[in-house]
Amino acid sequence: MTTLADPEPGGRPGDVERATALCAELSGRGVHGIVLAYVDTAGIGRVKTVPTARLASAAAWGVGMSPVFDTFLANDSIVSTDVLGSPDGDLRLYPDLDRLVVLSAQPGWAWAPVDRITQEGERHPACSRTFLRRVVADAARDHGITFKAAIEVEWALGQGSAPGDEFVPATSGPAYGAIRQVELSDYIVELLAAFAAQGVDVDQIHPEYAAGQFEISVGALDPVAAADRSVLVRQTILAVSRRHGLRAAFTPAVTAKGVGNGGHVHLSAWHHGVNLHTGGEHRYGMTAAAESFAAGLLAHLPALTAVTAPSPASYLRLKPSQWAGVFTVWGHETREAAVRVITGTAGLSGRAANLEVKPVDLAANPYLALGCLITAGLDGLESSSPLPEEVTGDPARFTAEEAVARGVCRLPVSLEEAVGKFSKDERLRGALGPVLADAVIAVRLGEIAAVAGLDDELVAAAYRWKY
Incomplete structure (x- = not known):
């Protein structure tokens, strides 16, 4: 199952409550951190991580990350377009709780893919996961x-x-x-x-x-x-x-x-x-x-x-x-x-x-x-x-x-x-x-x-x- 609704500031209906319950469950299983994962335009897997205790906050308000990563190359140098590639701005990464999984080979960690929205709560036009959801x-x-x-x-x-x-x-x-x-x-x-x-x-x-x-x-x-x-x-x-x-x-x-x-x-x-x-x-x-x-x-x-x-x-x-x-x-x-x-x-x-x-x-x-x-x-x-x-x-x-x-x-x-x-x-x-x-x-x-x-x-x- 995949969450099909776009993220929204304050969290999608039920997400904060669910994340709070998950936090307790994950902590009881010895999970200390959550990997928030996405893939950039170059095909490189990028991540941010948060303590398990911050999962509810991430579900409500996201986690910050620069939009500059949309124009990173595989060697970590940066190119630009007319709207991407500058040091300005911020995005919010929202975990898809339906896809969250405890990582068997990385004890103490769980993993979840993210969608990215702007600080104003709009779809980020360069989010590839959001693009695929929209096509489907x-x-x-x-x-x-x-x-x-x-x-x-x-x-x-x-x-x-x-x-x-x-x-x-x-x-x-x-x-x-x-x-x-x-x-x-x-x-x-x-x-x-x-x-x-x-x-x-x-x-x-x-x-x-x-x-x-x-x-x-x-x-x-x-x-x-x-x-x-x-x-x-x-x-x-x-x-x-x-x-x-x-x-x-x-x-x-x-x-x-x-x-x-x-x-x-x-x-x-x-x-x-x-x-x-x-x-x-x-x-x-x-x-x-x-x-x-x-x-x-x-x-x-x-x-x-x-x-x-x-x-x-x-x-x-x-x-x-x-x-x-x-x-x-x-x-x-x-x-x-x-x-x-x-x-x-x-x-x-x-x-x-x-x-x-x-x-x-x-x-x-x-x-x-x-x-x-x-x-x-x-x-x-x-x-x-x-x-x-x-x-x-x-x-x-x-x-x-x-x-x-x-x-x-x-x-x-x-x-x-x-x-x-x-x-x-x-x-x-x-x-x-x-x-x-x-x-x-x-x-x-x-x-x-x-x-x-x-x-x-x-x-x-x-x-x-x-x-």
């Missing part, structure tokens, strides 16, 4: 459509004793290999125990392809809760890794070569409780609305990459033939397709059928990513956009002429190209609003400038431990 609420009001979402989390596990910021894999086993699971058995068990204690339902956790890489898949929730869960999952992995003398890297590219870390998004649209991706008369059981939703995603993907792959390091990962989905194609269970249609096992399609969007990594702010993906899909749905021909196999095999004939386009090969596409996408910019859209552009251009002149290895190193 508008879709329900205007179309009767709700969504379920989940974000896969991949990370490379390094030895904590490695010198400096070097990456030395924490396990030597092969991809998807039993050796990795055996070597890090105690670590994985502690992760599973922590997630269970925190109410995170884990579908699977396993060794992945790249050196020292693992992946966790979690249950789907409403989009705001799914984004919250993605942030919480990473907080938990960081904490458990540290307790085991390990270091977790969620960056899109730990090194310049090889397969990077993805953050694939699973998304399904539902109309009055019925999954639109199954039981229909179109391809693979999709309804007409589901096909048009997928078509909208494909049409906006070049611009979306500025949001879903927002780091210079993202473009070290977005390479053909590495299951990163770098062409504007869709396919049924095709892992090279940017949009993969998943029908689910027979008997479970009503619950499991969904779309997987591949060109997404964990440098992305999950609230921005989900909000923009939903916006793109709804654009296709509203215009009844036709879904093009399915592509099977690896799209990289096509000649230039074949690709043009099939309408297959390569996604941007650099962050600069992605920003150019985003700047021209009126639907995405309009949904974000001018303040947040301009912040996205300014931060991306700042990241480009920050690594100007660096070779690929230095770019990978610059972002290795940032996310």
